[in-house]
Amino acid sequence: MTDDIDHADRAVRLLGPERWREAADAYTMGAYGTLAGYEGFKRALTDDRTSAGDGLCYLVLAGVCAQLAGDDAGARNRGLQGVLVATDYRRRVDGVDAAACHEWVGHCRTLADSDGAEEAYDRAAAAYEDADPDDPSTATTRPLLQAGTDLLTQLSRPDDAAWDDIHGDGSNALARRVRFARARLPAFLDAREREGHLHAPRGSTEYGNDSYRCPECGANDINHVADTVLCLRCDVATERV
Numbered sequence: 001m002t003d004d005i006d007h008a009d010r011a012v013r014l015l016g017p018e019r020w021r022e023a024a025d026a027y028t029m030g031a032y033g034t035l036a037g038y039e040g041f042k043r044a045l046t047d048d049r050t051s052a053g054d055g056l057c058y059l060v061l062a063g064v065c066a067q068l069a070g071d072d073a074g075a076r077n078r079g080l081q082g083v084l085v086a087t088d089y090r091r092r093v094d095g096v097d098a099a100a101c102h103e104w105v106g107h108c109r110t111l112a113d114s115d116g117a118e119e120a121y122d123r124a125a126a127a128y129e130d131a132d133p134d135d136p137s138t139a140t141t142r143p144l145l146q147a148g149t150d151l152l153t154q155l156s157r158p159d160d161a162a163w164d165d166i167h168g169d170g171s172n173a174l175a176r177r178v179r180f181a182r183a184r185l186p187a188f189l190d191a192r193e194r195e196g197h198l199h200a201p202r203g204s205t206e207y208g209n210d211s212y213r214c215p216e217c218g219a220n221d222i223n224h225v226a227d228t229v230l231c232l233r234c235d236v237a238t239e240r241v
């Protein structure tokens with residue numbers, strides 16, 4: 001394990017051992033650091049992923065970890081913080097990015113179990129339609145949208161919803177994306193709570209790498225993520241054999 005400068009990476013390493021309260025705190029600090037421009041300063045200067053989108057993503061993940069720790073008030077607070085961040089950020093951006101802020105309000109209200117998620121998704125759908133970018137698929141790589149895709153893919157694990165599950169063939173990507181989030185996010189959140197586990201995000205993965213064996217479950221499928229190598233199945237730090 002390297003140093004713990006990156007709070008969000010530290011949060012990911014706490015998921016396998018299921019240290020939910022600490023993971024919630026680490027994701028929260030990752031969110032605050034990202035929003036302040038401090039988090040992830042090991043990344044390259046030009047890495048535009050160090051953005052409000054990642055901050056919002058970490059707030060939602062912090063809320064999920066809080067829920068797993070039995071801290072429903074903490075989960076709700078993270079969701080409502082995210083609503084305020086996204087609402088405020090929307091005043092400074094336009095077009096597809098403004099639509100993405102409505103979408104984030106939908107995600108955060110869903111997490112917080114507060115009224116208004118449906119209305120936020122309606123506004124997101126309408127704003128994406130108004131923005132009408134020439135290439136909707138490419139628009140999904142904008143930082144505020146990419147972070148939303150990252151959130152949905154991580155929360156969907158182990159089912160591993162992929163980009164095209166969320167966006168279809170790309171032609172109607174933005175409308176589909178809102179429909180997907182509205183329909184599936186509540187089920188993803190329920191499933192994580194039922195299983196009592198949030199999986200690490202998928203980094204670069206390898207199946208059947210005989211150089212590794214998971215000390216918990218014995219699997220040799222590995223996930224290079226958060227500056228370390230985790231078991232792809234159960235998220236604990238895997239070991240070289």
Ligand SMILES: [Zn+2]
Pocket residue numbers: 214215216217218219231232233234235236
């Ligand atoms: Zn394992």
